[in-house]
Amino acid sequence: MQGSPLLVVAPTPGSGEVGEGLARELGVEPVYGEFKEFPDGEEYVRVRVEGGGGPAVVVATMSRPQSRSLVVAMLTVDALRNQGIGEVYLAAPYFAYARQDRVFLPGEPVSVRVAMQALASTGVRGLLVVELHRAESLSWFPGDGVNVRPLPYIMRRSGFKCRRGETVIVSPDLGGRERAELVARRLGCEWGYLVKRRDRVTGEVRIEAADVEVEGRDVVIVDDIVSTGGTLALAASQLLERGARRVYAVAAHYLGLPGVDEKLRRAGLSGLAAGNTLPWNPQPGFLERVDITPLMAEALKGLLRG
């Protein structure tokens, strides 16, 4: 890395908190992009930078509305490239469209590939993402990429403890088994998984089986994202029915959709800790927000060193 990078906070909701955290960790002053929406609904971005030359990092989380955030991230990168900055990196704490990572039903796109390639077309050299739904999706980005894995860090900083023989880490589906194993190995407890089926047409989920013994134990469900809360609520209630003592959850991303907190409480969940990759308000004793910028900063330094 040649000198300190320019750190630009893109005008998408939630980018400020991570951008400021990363700027502190890198010892630089953040630069803010301006945003407005044209009367016809198109997005406008402006970001003025002095100098140019050195590398720049755009911090743009792809918060709701996700499509607008993706476009704003791309416009911000282009605005920097137009001012002579050749080496632009993108730190996307939440990378939208990551779950449509294959064709589930004939006629569907691979949305995450489209998003990665669209970003690459702006000339982004390196991409930092956090707990991508499927790590392999990053291979669709043609430049350097890093996928930060914050779940063990979030769990350590949450109030949920891993007590050998008493706590079990559970993935709510087969696709998340590696996540549960990673957290369990790092923290030294057992792990298992549920088998979830999602109806690809209605979106309805059901748990078909479980490969884990939870009777009388505390369970921590780990997942990449809590969106509607349907997966987590169902997993929590099933684990309680199977005799779990208490059920907590740790996720990298919490979308903060209205009513999801209430749905999770009703399902019997005792608490959820998630990263600060998106804008949402913590609720003392139930929703805990964990700052993961130190982890992202380490990964970003590695990406900038090449």
Ligand code: R5P
């Ligand atoms: C699914 O494969 C993901 O890992 C999450 O479990 C899921 O996308 C969460 O979505 P929701 O909260 O809407 O059930």
